[in-house]
Amino acid sequence: MIRTIIFDLDGTILDTIQDLTNAVNYTLNQFKLPNITSVEAKSFLGYGASYLLNQAKKTSPIHTEDLLKIYIPYMESHNQIESQPYEGIMDLLNELKGKYRLGIVSNKHQEALDMVVDKYFKGYFDVVIGDQVNQPKKPDPYPLLKAIQDLDSSIHETLYIGDTEVDLKTAKNAHVKVVAVTWGFRSLDELKREKPNFIIDEPKQLKDLIKGENACQS
Structure with a gap:
């Protein structure tokens, strides 16, 4: 599940x-x-x-x-001038909050990550892990595995969502199922080359994907 x-x-x-x-x-x-x-x-x-x-x-x-x-x-x-959540993301997070354990794992350095999460997503995420001194970066699995541990979860209960080959390799290295999104920084062909478990074109598809996965396991 x-x-x-x-x-x-x-x-x-x-x-x-x-x-x-x-x-x-x-x-x-x-x-x-x-x-x-x-x-x-x-x-x-x-x-x-x-x-x-x-x-x-x-x-x-x-x-x-x-x-x-x-x-x-x-x-x-200057990281809060033109940045905005992608269309549909806030609706998605509002649907997920309280029903699932939510986290962020990014290669943005920790201080900047904390700032933008506090600005745009305050109260939504239970764990936020960014680039820190003496900590491996993605695609090393360490930050993702640490987030899973901090969330008192397991790799079998986790989905990782990302937009680049870095994210997809990170999830594979951690043996976590991964969802590639097509609205980010890589083309569909680039994402397909990494063979993610799932590919979605808009945020609302994630909710249905999770329901489908959980239905298969019930």
Whole structure:
């Protein structure tokens, strides 16, 4: 029976692409490097801030650590400007809250993650795990398994919901069933290559999927 539902954040429940692109370009501009487009940013997202900036600087010899010193504080103070929950997400969460254990596992660093969850999803999630010092990032299964443990659940009772190959690999590494969403940062073909258990095109489909899974187990 599915009793626990854990989501990725960026590209899955929150459309953050414009704020993230703006934060990257602000950082690049401080070093007189060329801007990236939001399409490029989407392709770089999923593996955390260091990977994002390393890809965004392209062939520049500037150290990623120097970019991070600008990017992190700027992003923290500019991550609630254009970001919004995807259409249908709040209705979905209102349906799920109180019926299932809910969590978030993201590669966004913990402080920024806490800020946006408090702003957009306050009171909905029981566990929120982001990128932390000395903790493996997705696709390592550790953060997802930790969330499951903190929710007093098991891998067999859990669905993980994400929008990139990083999320799908994380779930597979944790032996957790995974749902890919098509409204995020990767194309349908990219998602299909990872062979998720399920693919959905709009949030309301998740509710029916969970009911179907639980009906099969009853």
